[in-house]
Amino acid sequence: MTADKTRPSPLSDWQRExxxxxxxxxxxxxxxxGIDPDEPLFGDQGLGLDSIDALELSLELSKRYGIQIQxxxxxxQEIFRNLNQLSLYVAQNRTR
Amino acid sequence: xxxxxxxxxxxxxxxxxxxxxxxRVLLAPDRQSATAVLGSxxxxxxxxxxxxxxxxxxxxxxAIPCPDAPSTQxxxxxxxxxxxxxxxxxxxxxxxxxxxxxKSWTQLLESVDAISRRVRIRRFSHVLSTVPPYHLYxxxxxxxxxWRNGVPLYRRRLFFPSDVREAAMLGKRPVLVTTPFHxxxxxxxxxxxxxxxxxxxxxxxLSTALARESEGRFNAPVMEVYGSTETGALATRRxxxxxxxxxxxxxxxSRRGGRPCLVRCRTGTAQFLDDEVEVLDSSHLRLLxxxxxxxxxxxxxxxxxxxNDALLEIPGVRSGAFYQPQEQEIRGEPRRLVAFVTAPGxxxxxxLTQLRKRIDxxxxxxxxxxxKDIPHLPTGKISHAVLxxxxxxxxxxxxxxxxx
Numbered sequence: 001m002t003a004d005k006t007r008p009s010p011l012s013d014w015q016r017e018x019x020x021x022x023x024x025x026x027x028x029x030x031x032x033x034g035i036d037p038d039e040p041l042f043g044d045q046g047l048g049l050d051s052i053d054a055l056e057l058s059l060e061l062s063k064r065y066g067i068q069i070q071x072x073x074x075x076x077q078e079i080f081r082n083l084n085q086l087s088l089y090v091a092q093n094r095t096r
Numbered sequence: 097x098x099x100x101x102x103x104x105x106x107x108x109x110x111x112x113x114x115x116x117x118x119x120r121v122l123l124a125p126d127r128q129s130a131t132a133v134l135g136s137x138x139x140x141x142x143x144x145x146x147x148x149x150x151x152x153x154x155x156x157x158x159a160i161p162c163p164d165a166p167s168t169q170x171x172x173x174x175x176x177x178x179x180x181x182x183x184x185x186x187x188x189x190x191x192x193x194x195x196x197x198x199k200s201w202t203q204l205l206e207s208v209d210a211i212s213r214r215v216r217i218r219r220f221s222h223v224l225s226t227v228p229p230y231h232l233y234x235x236x237x238x239x240x241x242x243w244r245n246g247v248p249l250y251r252r253r254l255f256f257p258s259d260v261r262e263a264a265m266l267g268k269r270p271v272l273v274t275t276p277f278h279x280x281x282x283x284x285x286x287x288x289x290x291x292x293x294x295x296x297x298x299x300x301x302l303s304t305a306l307a308r309e310s311e312g313r314f315n316a317p318v319m320e321v322y323g324s325t326e327t328g329a330l331a332t333r334r335x336x337x338x339x340x341x342x343x344x345x346x347x348x349x350s351r352r353g354g355r356p357c358l359v360r361c362r363t364g365t366a367q368f369l370d371d372e373v374e375v376l377d378s379s380h381l382r383l384l385x386x387x388x389x390x391x392x393x394x395x396x397x398x399x400x401x402x403x404n405d406a407l408l409e410i411p412g413v414r415s416g417a418f419y420q421p422q423e424q425e426i427r428g429e430p431r432r433l434v435a436f437v438t439a440p441g442x443x444x445x446x447x448l449t450q451l452r453k454r455i456d457x458x459x460x461x462x463x464x465x466x467x468k469d470i471p472h473l474p475t476g477k478i479s480h481a482v483l484x485x486x487x488x489x490x491x492x493x494x495x496x497x498x499x500x
Contacts, residue, residue, distance in 0.1 A: 027432065029444070029463040050457055051255070052394050052432075055281050058256050062285050070262070071255040 008036035011083075018087040025060035026053040037084040046082070054080060066095035098122045098130045099230070100148035104239055105251040107229045110147040111183070115201065122184045122196075123230035129456075133184075133196060185232050185325055197232070197325050206362060207328035208240040210344035211321070214332055217241055220293045221267030222248040226255060226278040231395060232325045233298045237273040257285035269293030272316075275395060276302045279318075283309050292316040297335070298323065299395030300431065307335035322383070327367060330358065331381065343379040351375070391420045393431055393458050406454040407435060412442040415470045418461065419483040421491070435461035436486050438470055465490045 011019060011033060019032035022041075026049060040046035042054070049057075057080075061067040067090055069076055079089045097114045099121050101107040114121045124130035127146065134144055183204065185197045217223075225238030242249040250263045250270075260282055264270055271294045274282075279297055282289065283306065292314045297307075298321040307318045322341050323329040331341035343349060350359045350366065356375045357366045372384040390397050403418045416437035439447060444466050451460060467490070471482050 027462050044452065044457075048452070048457065048460070052277070052458070055256065055278070059281050059284055062257070068258040068285075068287070069256050070258050071252075076256075 008034060009038070011035075011037060012087075014091060015083055015087045018090055019083055021060055021064060022057060022083070022086070025057045035083055037087070038082050040082055041080050041086070049080075061090060064096075065090050065093075067093055097145040097147055098124060098127075098134070100124065100127060100130065100146060102228070102253055103149060103251050104225070104229055104249055104253065106147075106149055108239060108243060120182060120184065123235070125228070125230055185230070185235075199232075199328075204236065204240060204328065205244065206346045206360070207323070207330075207344065208236050208244055210346040211236065211329045211332070212241050212245050214342075214344055215241070215271070215294065215296070215319070217245045217247055217271065220247060220269050220271045222250060222270045223273060224250045224254055224260065224263045224270050225273040226253070226260065227273055227275060227299070227395075228253055231299070232328060233321065233323065233395070234273065236323075236329055237296055237298075237321070241273075257282045257287050257289075261287050261289045264289050264291055267291075271296060275299040276306060277394060279310055280306055283313055289314055294319060296321060298329075300392055302335050304335055304338055311336055324370060326370075327358065340376050340380045340382045343381065345379075348378050349375050349381060350378075356381070391418070391431075391433060391459075393433065396456065396458055398456065398459050403433070403435075403455060403459055407437060407447075407451065409454065410439070410442075410447055410450040413437055413439045413447065415472070415478070417470070417478045417483060418459075419487060421487055432462040433459055434463060434465065434487060434491055436465050436467055436470055436483065436490075438467055463491065 015037055016032050019035050022028070022035070023030060023032050028047065030047075035047065042049045058067075058069045061069065069079060075089075078085055080086060097110065097119050099107060099110045099114070101110055111121060113119075122130055122133060122144075124133060127148070130146070183199045183201070185199065223238065223242040225234055227234030227238050229235050229239045238253075239249065241247075248267070250266065252259075252263075254260050254263055255278075260272065260274075260278075264272070268291060270292060272292055273296045276297060277300065279295065279302070293316055295310060295314065295316050295318045297318055302318070302320050307320070310316075310318050318335055319332050320335045321329050322331040322333075329344060330347055331343045333339050333341050346361055347358045348361060350357055352366055352368075355368060356373050357368045359366050370390070374382040374384055376382060391400055391403075392398075400418055400420075404416070407413060407416045407418065416435060416439070418433050418435045420431060420433055437447060444464055447466075448460065448464055451464075465486070467486065470478055470486070472478055
């Protein structure tokens with residue numbers, strides 16, 4: 001929306017689907033296409049999501065794609081790094 | 097010493113070590129909030145040990161990194177220094193500055209022993225917690241209750257529903273210490289979690305519907321705990337029965353100056369409650385309502401007026417207010433705040449960036465709605481009815497993306 005921001009890279013259809021799920025799950029006021037696939041999802045940079053969002057998002061992913069995320073696994077940090085990682089993980093691990 | 101351990105075992109080790117050395121311990125969610133608290137101490141903490149797990153690849157052992165000089169934060173209210181041998185709990189605060197609550201071991205163990213008797217904790221195989229130990233509720237129920245009674249506890253903090261399922265299978269009848277937020281996620285995940293013996297729930301009001309659904313699904317009673325960071329655990333109830341709260345046996349109800357208050361049996365000290373209560377007898381009470389100004393998100397409290405002040409401080413913001421929608425509570429969703437703001441020419445993103453610097457991130461509005469004008473009362477305040485109207489007008493329930 002702001003003029004000074006560089007334009008986000010275009011999303012693939014799959015990334016856009018995951019971005020739409022993300023926006024819906026955590027009630028972001030950003031169009032899915034406004035998310036850059038490499039933008040950090042958590043922390044002060046990027047989308048600034050927090051642990052509540054992580055749980056909401058995981059719930060949505062389990063309902064839609066049958067994905068069960070576990071905090072114990074080292075990969076959970078990696079999955080939520082950015083839209084790119086998240087889309088890849090869901091594509092590779094979906095059961096429905 | 098600042099205890100930032102995430103693992104319950106490391107966390108307990110740190111507490112014991114600090115107790116042996118009569119060191120003050122500060123519990124805080126993360127390094128950033130701990131540093132903010134340390135910066136507000138008067139006199140300032142000369143040096144401080146940060147205890148946290150080694151997160152480098154392959155490193156799981158707790159590490160004690162070098163002393164860290166706290167950064168001073170201007171504009172923070174000064175708080176007294178940490179008393180020796182005590183545990184200081186950080187809370188995001190009912191004022192703009194983070195609040196500290198001091199607990200002696202004796203005080204902590206009083207409520208822990210009372211809750212252990214109520215729960216009859218030794219009947220259970222082990223304790224699992226989705227609540228971090230820096231939160232008093234998590235500390236009392238997830239760590240001290242099993243620790244004090246020789247009941248095994250699952251050392252990792254559980255977060256996602258499948259974490260809970262896996263940890264629950266490790267014993268015959270575990271107790272799950274959780275929050276309405278995690279409980280709802282567990283129910284909605286559709287996962288089969290077998291063998292739970294008891295579900296203990298606190299930090300936010302639990303709806304009877306969610307309690308009923310959880311009991312049916314997991315075949316275990318759901319016990320809700322009433323308490324606060326100031327008081328510790330005070331009372332319990334079986335939520336599905338909508339019964340009055342049954343006070344724990346280390347406290348009794350009394351009246352001082354016509355107002356209901358709590359008296360600690362051991363010391364006789366009285367304390368007023370933040371909530372409006374109806375006293376039924378010396379050990380039963382009914383909660384009538386929470387204080388209007390206080391909002392809670394994910395177990396953290398903030399004052400609405402302090403949040404509003406933070407919003408209005410932002411250069412270019414002409415008017416604005418935070419709002420906690422009631423419908424979220426009914427739907428059992430995490431209670432995120434919404435904010436409405438009038439700030440001509442200021443982009444939404446820069447207001448959010450400014451807010452992020454001023455308030456705890458958990459209270460950031462989701463969403464922040466920029467409006468042309470917000471009608472004010474003659475007193476200059478914004479009425480709740482106006483905010484209700486703005487909410488209905490601007491924040492539609494998001495559509496399911498699958499249907500679009």
